Amino acid sequence: MKIAIIGTGNVGSSLARGLKKSSHEIVLGARNITDSATQDLAANTGAKLASPTEAAKSAELVVLALPWNVAEAAVKALGDLSGKIVIDCMNPLGMIDGVLGLLLGHTTSGGETVAAWLPGARVVKTLNQVGAEMMADNAGMPHRPVMFMAGDDAQAKAIVATVLTDLGFEPLDAGDMTKSRLLEPFGMVWINQALLRGKGRTWAFAAVERK
Ligand SMILES: NC(=O)c1ccc[n+]([C@@H]2O[C@H](COP(=O)([O-])OP(=O)(O)OC[C@H]3O[C@@H](n4cnc5c(N)ncnc54)[C@H](OP(=O)(O)O)[C@@H]3O)[C@@H](O)[C@H]2O)c1
Numbered sequence: 001m002k003i004a005i006i007g008t009g010n011v012g013s014s015l016a017r018g019l020k021k022s023s024h025e026i027v028l029g030a031r032n033i034t035d036s037a038t039q040d041l042a043a044n045t046g047a048k049l050a051s052p053t054e055a056a057k058s059a060e061l062v063v064l065a066l067p068w069n070v071a072e073a074a075v076k077a078l079g080d081l082s083g084k085i086v087i088d089c090m091n092p093l094g095m096i097d098g099v100l101g102l103l104l105g106h107t108t109s110g111g112e113t114v115a116a117w118l119p120g121a122r123v124v125k126t127l128n129q130v131g132a133e134m135m136a137d138n139a140g141m142p143h144r145p146v147m148f149m150a151g152d153d154a155q156a157k158a159i160v161a162t163v164l165t166d167l168g169f170e171p172l173d174a175g176d177m178t179k180s181r182l183l184e185p186f187g188m189v190w191i192n193q194a195l196l197r198g199k200g201r202t203w204a205f206a207a208v209e210r211k
Contacts, residue, residue, distance in 0.1 A: 003163070004029050004059035006052045006078065008038050011089055011127070012065035014136035015167070016045040022166040029055030029078075053078055061085040061163070063127070068092045068103070068110065075117050082120025085156045087163075088180075089127035090114070091187045100191070102184055111150055111180025122156035124149050125180040126164065126171075128187045131194055131201040138168040138204060145204030146170045148186070150179035172207060 003019065005012045006029040016026055026045065029052035030038045042049045056062045056078040066074050068090050092110035094103040104110055111125035126149040127135060138145050147169035149157050161171035174183060186205075193199040 001025070001061055001159075001163075002027065002059045003061045003063065004050075004055035005047075005063045005065055006056060006074070007065035007067075008041055009065065009067075010132040011135065012063070013041050014132035015063060015065065015127070016041060016047050017136040018167045019163075020045045022163075024163070024166070027055045027058055029053075056081060056084075059084065061087065061159070062121075063087045063089065064114065065089055068094065071110075071114070072117060075114060080120070081118050084121055085153075085159055086114070086118060086121045086123045087127060087160060088114045088123055088125050091128050091184055091191075102188060105181060105185065107181075109178070109180035109184050111184070112177050115152075115177055122151070122153040123177065124151035124153070124156050124160045125177065125183055126150070126160060128183060130187075130190050130204040133201050134204045135167060141204070141206075143206035143208060144168065144170040146172055146207040148172050148174040148179075148183050150174045150177055150183055152177050170207060 002025045004027050005015050008028050008030045026047035028047045028049050033049040062084055088111050090110055092102055092104045115123040147164045151157050164171040194201050
């Protein structure tokens with residue numbers, strides 16, 4: 001499948017690395033395709049480079065890996081994504097009374113907000129629940145890390161599940177897009193442990209059960 005990754009920062013670059021050995025054709029949507037780090041990333045992963053708009057236009061699946069504070073303008077600038085599968089891995093983070101937190105929750109979510117910006121797109125909320133390092137490489141862990149998905153299009157979630165599997169995750173369907181209201185605070189659990197409680201960044205959640 002042709003996958004556009006919009007944003008080549010921590011998440012975008014990690015996803016490109018994580019999908020390097022897959023059969024997917026990756027195009028990185030970057031603002032500055034002549035930047036040396038971006039060129040190195042493309043060379044090291046075999047990904048193509050294009051502007052964000054051209055990358056999104058060319059792909060069947062578009063991953064949004066952008067900071068929340070620029071997301072609305074940057075996502076709307078991608079143009080009409082109707083019919084395309086869109087993975088929203090962004091957490092709607094901001095400072096609240098001097099503390100990092102979610103700017104949306106309870107009655108809406110980042111996932112629902114992104115879906116409203118992209119009418120007709122098949123938006124799936126996922127890849128927001130662990131640090132980027134785990135997206136690049138989670139091989140050799142005692143359990144396959146779990147990655148929840150939320151979205152209103154069952155077929156889109158089934159396709160996204162195959163990409164999550166390619167990235168080494170166990171995909172689990174959390175339900176419709178309103179379940180982003182659960183997945184975004186769940187991402188905060190990881191952030192709290194990793195960044196504020198000293199657990200570091202090389203761990204992920206697993207779903208273990210008695211058979
Ligand atoms: N970091 C994590 O471990 C992690 C894990 C899960 C989810 N997330 C979520 O993933 C998203 C991305 O996080 P990140 O850590 O990858 O951020 P990041 O390292 O800051 O990277 C952001 C990328 O977005 C690009 N960008 C910024 N403004 C843009 C615009 N107007 N148009 C096009 N591209 C633009 C930047 O391009 P330039 O290089 O040109 O500035 C950069 O490549 C966030 O919403 C975050 O909440 C992060």
